[in-house]
Amino acid sequence: MPTNPKEGLIFTSLMCFLMVLGMSIYNLALHDALTFSNFITGFVPGFIVALLLDMFIIGRFAKQIAFSLPINKNQPLQLILTITCLMVIGMVTCMSLFGVIMENGLSNSLLTNYITAWKVNLIAALPLQLVIVGPFSRKILALIQSKQPENN
DSSP, X not given: OOOSHHHHHHHHHHHHHHHHHHHHHHHHHHTTOOOHHHHHHHHHHHHHHHHHHIIIIIHHHHHHHHHHSSSOTTOHHHHHHHHHXXXXXXXXXXXXXXXXXXXXXXXXXXHHHHHHHHHHHHHHHHHIIIIIIHHHHHXXXXXXXXXSOSOO
């Protein structure tokens, strides 16, 4: 896990970038709209919103909730999995709303579209984070940490 603000920013940015990348491709493919133009126009604002949500809202709440739960906080895996699952649920909740509004505006079908998007996104985001993005991001962070001198 990050040990200082610089590592935290790198780790959060990488994690966010990869999740928005994966989920953007997933959602565009689901809607038969996977083109470079559609990807770029959705990815850039999606990444900015996701990064801000992660850094200032969802990440903080996920950690607060995780540390208040009756889990063994001395077991890094339990803590990582708890925070990860809470982060995914929070980010899917917010980013699904963002995606539905960006795609359809504030239409009469907002709630129906949102519920559908939330379910479809959670199904993809949780394994993407647990199996690919999380382990990859932690590996990159470990490589960065191993190359830093002891006295930062």
